[in-house]
Amino acid sequence: MDALRIRGTGKPLKGNVRISGAKNAALPILCATLLSDGASRLRNVPRLRDMETTSALLRFLGRDVSFDAPEIHVAAGSQVRPEAPYELVKQMRASVLVLGPLLARFGRAKVSLPGGCAIGARPIDQHLKALEAMGANIRLERGYVIAEGPGGGGRLRGAEISFDLPTVTGTENVMMAAALAKGRTTLVNCAREPEVEELGRILNKMGAEVNGAGTDVMHIVGAEPGALAPFDHAIIPDRIEAGTYMVAAAMIDGGDVLLEGAELRDMEALAIKMRAAGVEIASEGQNVRVRRNGPLRAANITTAPHPGFPTDMQAQFLALMSVARGESVISETIFENRFMHVPELQRMGASVVVRGNTAVVQGVGKLYGASVMATDLRASASLVIAGLAADEETEIRRVYHLDRGYECIEQKLGGLGADVKRVRGAEA
Ligand SMILES: CC(=O)N[C@H]1[C@@H](OP(=O)(O)OP(=O)(O)OC[C@H]2O[C@@H](n3ccc(=O)[nH]c3=O)[C@H](O)[C@@H]2O)O[C@H](CO)[C@@H](O)[C@@H]1O
Numbered sequence: 001m002d003a004l005r006i007r008g009t010g011k012p013l014k015g016n017v018r019i020s021g022a023k024n025a026a027l028p029i030l031c032a033t034l035l036s037d038g039a040s041r042l043r044n045v046p047r048l049r050d051m052e053t054t055s056a057l058l059r060f061l062g063r064d065v066s067f068d069a070p071e072i073h074v075a076a077g078s079q080v081r082p083e084a085p086y087e088l089v090k091q092m093r094a095s096v097l098v099l100g101p102l103l104a105r106f107g108r109a110k111v112s113l114p115g116g117c118a119i120g121a122r123p124i125d126q127h128l129k130a131l132e133a134m135g136a137n138i139r140l141e142r143g144y145v146i147a148e149g150p151g152g153g154g155r156l157r158g159a160e161i162s163f164d165l166p167t168v169t170g171t172e173n174v175m176m177a178a179a180l181a182k183g184r185t186t187l188v189n190c191a192r193e194p195e196v197e198e199l200g201r202i203l204n205k206m207g208a209e210v211n212g213a214g215t216d217v218m219h220i221v222g223a224e225p226g227a228l229a230p231f232d233h234a235i236i237p238d239r240i241e242a243g244t245y246m247v248a249a250a251m252i253d254g255g256d257v258l259l260e261g262a263e264l265r266d267m268e269a270l271a272i273k274m275r276a277a278g279v280e281i282a283s284e285g286q287n288v289r290v291r292r293n294g295p296l297r298a299a300n301i302t303t304a305p306h307p308g309f310p311t312d313m314q315a316q317f318l319a320l321m322s323v324a325r326g327e328s329v330i331s332e333t334i335f336e337n338r339f340m341h342v343p344e345l346q347r348m349g350a351s352v353v354v355r356g357n358t359a360v361v362q363g364v365g366k367l368y369g370a371s372v373m374a375t376d377l378r379a380s381a382s383l384v385i386a387g388l389a390a391d392e393e394t395e396i397r398r399v400y401h402l403d404r405g406y407e408c409i410e411q412k413l414g415g416l417g418a419d420v421k422r423v424r425g426a427e428a
């Protein structure tokens with residue numbers, strides 16, 4: 001397994017970094033290609049393990065996929081197998097996003113339950129409840145969701161659905177199902193993430209009628225069977241990757257980084273907290289400038305669905321607060337087990353106490369390089385960020401988590417002056 005070695009140079013990050021396309025936008029959009037035949041082209045796709053996994057899944061389902069980053073081409077193959085096996089789903093929970101499109105398009109789907117993961121249980125009851133409201137018959141058997149359209153494989157019908165809580169992939173799954181359902185679907189209490197809005201744009205490009213994507217109420221009029229068209233689309237920038245570099249730039253006084261192609265509009269909650277901590281954040285044309293000039297102040301955050309503070313930035317912000325002046329309180333309200341980075345950051349000298357869903361961080365003057373273990377994607381990112389500001393060497397093991405979500409991280413950080421090396425086949 002690969003590891004990353006970071007030598008803390010004490011020097012602030014400086015320079016430009018290009019932000020890649022958004023992983024969490026590309027995933028549902030790739031699944032939306034199942035709704036039509038013909039050849040779709042997706043541009044600005046990041047070179048990530050999750051994109052490889054999705055390509056493998058689409059191939060398994062019978063699609064012809066060629067992935068040559070930053071483009072993916074998907075075309076209909078000769079046969080369809082509406083089944084997502086455990087082997088692929090366990091590598092990436094977002095594989096569950098094939099459920100809605102398969103069911104809507106082919107009248108049936110068999111998709112492995114994703115199972116629990118490091119950050120929480122992550123049930124999919126809201127996805128299933130909504131599809132049932134659209135007429136699907138769903139049963140769980142031997143770890144699989146087995147779903148059929150009404151009357152043993154018929155067409156889903158539009159419905160009125162109110163989610164018990166805003167779920168990102170749940171909203172996306174149901175949007176794709178509604179895009180081919182008969183009649184009109186109303187979705188209430190939808191997730192409002194920019195990636196959901198982006199999926200709405202794609203479905204409209206394909207010929208469905210989606211209104212309100214990006215707000216909490218959506219109306220979708222399904223297209224007739226066979227009427228959705230393939231698409232050509234460039235993915236929006238990855239706000240979580242951008243946010244991660246924003247935090248990295250602020251770790252050491254004097255940091256000055258231009259995030260090329262980042263969209264500040266999608267990162268307001270983070271930017272406000274960064275400014276409260278004393279970091280300058282401003283749009284510069286199509287880019288975002290991050291500058292730290294002076295001490296960092298403690299700031300409290302509470303994660304919340306968009307437009308609130310993103311849970312996917314909590315670990316990185318906590319790493320930042322570990323070197324700020326004073327006490328900050330970090331509350332995680334989305335996932336029940338998303339402080340896995342804390343014990344590793346403690347090994348590096350961070351002073352953090354976790355009680356339930358809250359972490360209280362006392363900023364320290366210095367972090368120390370250590371051997372640490374990545375446990376999930378964003379936890380890994382927080383360890384990288386801490387390693388930048390630590391003395392001597394930090395070795396981060398199990399970087400495969402990081403490779404799910406950060407394209408060329410060692411090159412990108414290297415371009416900003418950091419000393420980061422990948423060690424192939426390091427001890428697990
Ligand atoms: C591929 C992708 O886009 N992943 C993102 C997506 O994950 P994902 O879509 O899995 O996260 P959700 O928005 O569904 O989860 C939000 C909360 O709802 C709960 N829940 C969800 C569905 C359900 O049927 N029942 C239920 O109880 C979850 O356990 C969690 O507590 O949104 C998360 C929250 O912003 C991000 O951290 C992930 O990076």
Ligand SMILES: C=C(OP(=O)(O)O)C(=O)O
Pocket residue numbers: 024092093094312377378405
């Ligand atoms: C949790 C994440 O991804 P996933 O939903 O694919 O696990 C993430 O992107 O931070």
